[in-house]
Amino acid sequence: MEHKEEQLKAIMKLAEVKMPFDDFEDQVMLKIEQVEAEKKKLDRSRLYALAFFALGTVFGIGSNYLIANYVAGSDLSASLKNYVEIGSWLLYVVFIILLSDKLWKLKGLQKAENQ
Amino acid sequence: MDNTHIANVLSGDRHAFRYFIRTYKDMAFSVALSMVKNELMAEEVVQESFVQAYLGLSSFQQRAKFSTWLYKIVLRTASKYRQKHQLKDQEFILERHDQAYDEHALNDMLREEQKALINEALMAIPSKESVALRLFYLEELSLKEIIEITGWSESNLKVILHRARKSLHATLTLLMKKSTYGT
Numbered sequence: 124m125e126h127k128e129e130q131l132k133a134i135m136k137l138a139e140v141k142m143p144f145d146d147f148e149d150q151v152m153l154k155i156e157q158v159e160a161e162k163k164k165l166d167r168s169r170l171y172a173l174a175f176f177a178l179g180t181v182f183g184i185g186s187n188y189l190i191a192n193y194v195a196g197s198d199l200s201a202s203l204k205n206y207v208e209i210g211s212w213l214l215y216v217v218f219i220i221l222l223s224d225k226l227w228k229l230k231g232l233q234k235a236e237n238q
Numbered sequence: 239m240d241n242t243h244i245a246n247v248l249s250g251d252r253h254a255f256r257y258f259i260r261t262y263k264d265m266a267f268s269v270a271l272s273m274v275k276n277e278l279m280a281e282e283v284v285q286e287s288f289v290q291a292y293l294g295l296s297s298f299q300q301r302a303k304f305s306t307w308l309y310k311i312v313l314r315t316a317s318k319y320r321q322k323h324q325l326k327d328q329e330f331i332l333e334r335h336d337q338a339y340d341e342h343a344l345n346d347m348l349r350e351e352q353k354a355l356i357n358e359a360l361m362a363i364p365s366k367e368s369v370a371l372r373l374f375y376l377e378e379l380s381l382k383e384i385i386e387i388t389g390w391s392e393s394n395l396k397v398i399l400h401r402a403r404k405s406l407h408a409t410l411t412l413l414m415k416k417s418t419y420g421t
Binding site for chain 1: 253256259260263264271281284285288289292293352353356357360372375403406410
């Protein structure tokens with residue numbers, strides 16, 4: 124039995140294969156370079172996405188405040204003023220929810236990439 | 239040695255990764271070849287595996303050997319590749335090949351002939367068996383290490399190894415007959 128094991132080991136030693144492509148090492152390094160460049164670009168895009176999201180949130184609050192002020196000073200009926208104000212806030216909330224969803228997916232994508 | 243190079247790569251020296259490519263490319267290629275049974279495809283698998291290893295190097299916990307971790311990646315990448323390209327093992331019925339193994343016939347052959355024949359046999363047997371043989375006999379990994387790489391249970395691995403030995407002997411016998419008698 125042991126003899127057979129030794130024989131099999133000897134046979135398997137003959138099965139050693141070598142990578143037949145001479146430029147393999149350079150090809151891998153080139154691919155790594157490309158993937159890294161792509162990753163950097165993606166990271167930058169993610170940073171922009173987050174920055175613009177934060178900016179948009181602040182801008183949305185500001186513009187809603189301005190709209191509310193403007194509407195309060197106008198000579199529209201009280202119920203219409205109310206509708207406009209609620210409508211602008213509702214629009215803002217919908218935008219925030221939609222963009223948050225996109226950011227959440229982006230985070231998930233980043234997580235999957237790191238695994 | 240591996241740890242020094244890992245530290246170098248992680249500190250930003252991308253070219254330090256060449257050491258790993260140079261050191262492990264042949265064995266990684268050998269494992270990939272067992273899985274996909276084609277040199278070009280195996281090269282693609284190994285290339286992708288090295289890129290994955292590079293990208294995941296920061297998550298590599300140095301409790302295991304780098305080689306163990308890399309072969310795990312190679313096997314996972316090869317499995318995905320097989321699924322993507324719908325590669326399947328050829329039907330291999332052991333009984334059909336089961337004939338008395340003539341070790342003298344193999345000894346009589348030239349070394350290059352032997353090498354070609356053994357590799358042909360490893361390409362013919364099921365991929366799991368081929369991987370098990372290469373890792374156990376060629377790379378001389380322990381059962382524990384192979385279990386860690388493949389995710390198989392110990393009993394499963396022992397069964398696969400047992401079948402692999404039989405398959406290899408049977409296939410070699412068949413191939414030797416073919417090369418002798420041309421049938």
